[in-house]
Amino acid sequence: MRSKTSCFNGTLFRKNLSRYWPLWGLASFGGAMFPLAMLLELLHNGFRFWSPLETRQAYYTVLSYGVPVISIVYAILCAMAVWSYLYNARSVGMMHTLPIRREGLFVTNVLSGLTMMAIPYAVTGVLTVLVTMLFGGFEPVGVLMTVLGVMGESLFFFGLATFCAFIVGNVFMLPALYGLLNFIAVLTDFMVNLLAQGFCFGLNSSYSGTVEWLSPVVYLIQKISPNSTYETQWVTDRLGGQRYETSVLISVTLENGWLIAAYAAAGAALLGLAWLLYRRRRSESAGDVVAVGWMKPVFRYGCAAYSAILGGRLLYALLWDSFQSGRYFTVLPMILCMIAGGAIGYYAASMLLAKTPRVFKTTWKGMLAVALGCAALCGAMKYDLFGVTRRVPAPDSVKLVNVYAAGSNYYLTPGKDDALIEEVRTLHQTIIDDKDYILGYRSRTDYDFVADTASTEMAVEDSGAQSTISNIRITYMLNSGLKVERRYRLYLTSGRMAQKGTYDYLLDQLINSPEMRQKCIRWQEEGFQLDEAWLDTRYNGGDLSSREAGLILDAVAKDAENGDWGVYDWFRVDNDADSYEIQIHFQYRLSESQFNRTYDAIQVNVKEGMTETIRALKDLKLITDADLVTNRERYPWQYGKGGWDQYDQFYKQFNMSPEEYYDRYGEYPAGWFGTESGDSSTETEIDPAVDDSHSPSMSAGAEATGLGIIGGADGPTVTVTAAA
Structure with a gap:
């Protein structure tokens, strides 16, 4: 009789569920607490019927913000349970000598892990549906979408955890690799920007979100959300009979819900790749840090790269930041710090792979490559070989432009604000062309760079001319969904502002144009x-x-x-x-x-002078003439030569603050704050400090x-x- 090849073993499946019952049992118990707490809260607040749309909104909220966080943790626990035999030589030898082919082991363990993931969600979901039915809020569409969403996310996270399980040969490396792959895009984005902003003029972003989709939890939480629509309706109070307006929920949809299906497909693909790795996996690799031969160089040089950037930046901050004169890195010290950081990561990875600290004689060539890579990367950023500093997006590649300057945001849309967008691009290009002038000024002053979006104005002396320092931010939202953001701390002078072609002149003409004044109001x-x-x-x-x-x-x-x-x-x-x-x-x-x-x-x-606004406020009876007292009239010491010393003298003489005196008598005593009479609106000398x-x-x-x-x-x- 011909024997049959089976891809599923029921005995092993039941053994997995019974052996690891504390895992899915405790998870089910914890999940059951949520519908129980909801029931108690509803009973405590009084018996109130839920509308089906409110129930759908609650389901989608949990699916958007709760399920990804829960699944990322629970999936790795289930994967560590079903694949734990791979990391012990005796266990893997025993499992591979059983009369079960690797296909059977793989399929059975995958189904075991997915079942353990599904049980807590099923228990929680059934109890939640029963509670909502009790309060009249059963909503089949929301239940179906939530079930599909939970299944899709569970498939992805368990697929990713299984893929990681066959790359490593050590049980402690499994959660480390799994966590890294889940957040690798966010971490890499942060590291690259952390290094680049120290070389690239105008770049000050610590995170760009360029490949955020490679960090599933972050991307799912950012992109998927319940989209609720409300409608204003008149309702009648049952008790008092009075009519009042209220907002009523009329529709709820799951925004970008298709992303869950995309990640579920990626999870299935990862399970396929995991099977290919399992087919070629050597049982002798149990205990190795990396079980796949071609992944070992990736591990070694990946550790070196991350350590070079993060460790190098830390060493530079500790050893050199206080010696540099400008905001940007000094190239040679930064190269040395990155080489030192890269060496730590490179040799640590080499020792883990070799399981011995004696790796220096055999890995010096790789370390030389790391050192050359650090020098090449710093040189490329210093001389802008990637074009980051010089980049000004083309008009046809932009779908929205945001300018932050003079304390306000301005939003410009192609097709409607083409002329203004071109002015922004011209200003941006002029700032780039005047890079040496801007950095040269900053190197001659004691002003520190302020890495925020606030407009910082401070009066400075410049050969008798008026001057100031201002921060601006220019952001382009591209058609591709990416964005280009640059921030500049500009030195402005009245002389250059009157000279056509300078960034001072272009900035003033742009911000003070009639069109931009209207844009500011929005x-x-x-x-x-x-x-x-x-x-x-x-x-x-x-x-x-x-x-x-x-x-x-x-x-x-x-x-x-x-x-x-x-x-x-x-x-x-x-x-x-x-x-x-x-x-x-x-x-x-x-x-x-x-x-x-x-x-x-x-x-x-x-x-003063805003006649239309003042008239509108008066007509609406929101202000009176008593409100029309300027700051110079009410707080003259802030603008006079005496400054706050006069404030203290006033308090000592009259035993009350100037504000209290003004509120009581409506004026200040004659002779105080630069006035000979009680009229405090007389011109006073301005304190330039x-x-x-x-x-x-x-x-x-x-x-x-x-x-x-x-x-x-x-x-x-x-x-x-x-x-x-």
């Missing part, structure tokens, strides 16, 4: 949705309704058109002196195409974070989680 611009608006005054304030916000924005736009708002003076130190204590804040929700930011915000400081970082008349921050709630008489109340 009112009725495509891609922006006003989420929140509120008013701050000395005595009043609060949320603005959508009607009030619209009227105020129209008024600010008219002031901008008339030149009464938004004209930025680069050289004024006291540019908040003529501002009132009236601030209007607007928060905009951005579409995903705008650099994946959730929102952007602007702040309008009301100043006062440093103001932003123009109060227009300042914005795309990187602000927090929670926004927009409310008003004519609009619903919506809570928005802000994430930059």
Whole structure:
């Protein structure tokens, strides 16, 4: 009778499940706590029916943010359980002498691991469905999509863990390699940018996200999310009979859910590669750090590369940073530090592979290659052989341009803002061409580089001419989905600002153009949705309704058109002196195409001369004449020659602060703060040491974070989680 070849062994399958029951049993118990906690919370808060869409939204939220994190940890535990025999010589010898072919071992163990992954999810899912059914929230589409999503992500992470299991021969190396492969794109991106920003002029990004899809957990959490749509509806209170507006959930979809299917296919492919590795795997490789021969050089030189960049940067910071005169690396010390760091990684990997510390005589040629590689990489970045410093994207490759300058963000779209985009590209190219001038100035001053997006203005002397230092950021979102971002700390002078062709002149002409003043407001611009608006005054304030916000924005736009708002003076130190204590804040929700930011915000400081805005605020009864007191009138010591010494003298003489005195009497005593009468609006000498970082008349921050709630008489109340 001819024997049959089986690819599945039921006895081994049951043995795996019974042997490792604590693993999937404890996971199931932990998962069951979530629906139990949900049930207790619902009962505690009162019996309230859930709508099916609310249930779907909850399912998709867990699938988007919870399942990837849980699966990445649980998958490696299941893989370590079913493949543990590979890492012990006796165990692997015994398993390979059983009357089960390798095909049978592989398929049975894969199915065992996937089953152990599925059991906790099944227990948790069934209990959750029962709870939601109890409260009327059963939703079959959401359940089906969630089940498919969990299966797809489980397949991928277990496939990746299995692939790693056949590369290594040591059980401790399995989780290390698995963790590295899951985050290798993020780590590599960070390392490359960490090194490049020390050589490349204008590059200051620590992470670009170029190949983020190679880091599955990060990419899945970033890209997959529940997309909920709300509709404002009038409802009637059952008890009081009053009608009020509320936001009702009308649809929920899983944004970019197809990515799960793509990763599931990748997981199946990884299982296929793992089988190919298992077919050729030697039983004698049990205990080796790397079990695949051709992967050993990859391991050795990979460790050397990562150690050279991270270790080299650390050594440079410890040994040389305090000796360099500029912001950028000195080439020779950096090469030596990278060689030292690379040597540590190279020889550590060699010792692990050889299982002995006696590797120096046989591996010196490889170390020489590492040293030459470090020198070549530093030289290539120093002389910009990759074109990073010189890169200005072509107009047809860009789908959005963001400029941050003068304390505000400006968003430009091809097809609508082509002329402005070309001005930005010209400015960018001019800054690159003037690299030596900018770096030469900075090497002659004591100002440290500020690696943030805030506009930093400080008055400095330059042969009698007015001058300042300002940070700008230029970001291009490319059609490919990548972005090019550069940040520059520029030295501006009034003489160069009057000279055509200089970056000073081009920057001033761009930012102070009528078109860019309107761009700063972003009112009725495509891609922006006003989420929140509120008013701050000395005595009043609060949320603005959508009607009030619209009227105020129209008024600010008219002031901008008339030149009464938004004209930025680069050289004024006291540019908040003529501002009132009236601030209007607007928060905009951005579409995903705008650099994946959730929102952007602007702040309008009301100043003298903003007649349209002041008239609108008065008409809406949001301010009175009592609010129209400038900072120079209310806080004259901040702008006078005496400065804060006068403040202290005033307090000693009158036994109260100047603010308390002004609030009580409406003026200051004659002779104080540069005045002969009580009128504190008299001109006073400006103290040039006062440093103001932003123009109060227009300042914005795309990187602000927090929670926004927009409310008003004519609009619903919506809570928005802000994430930059």
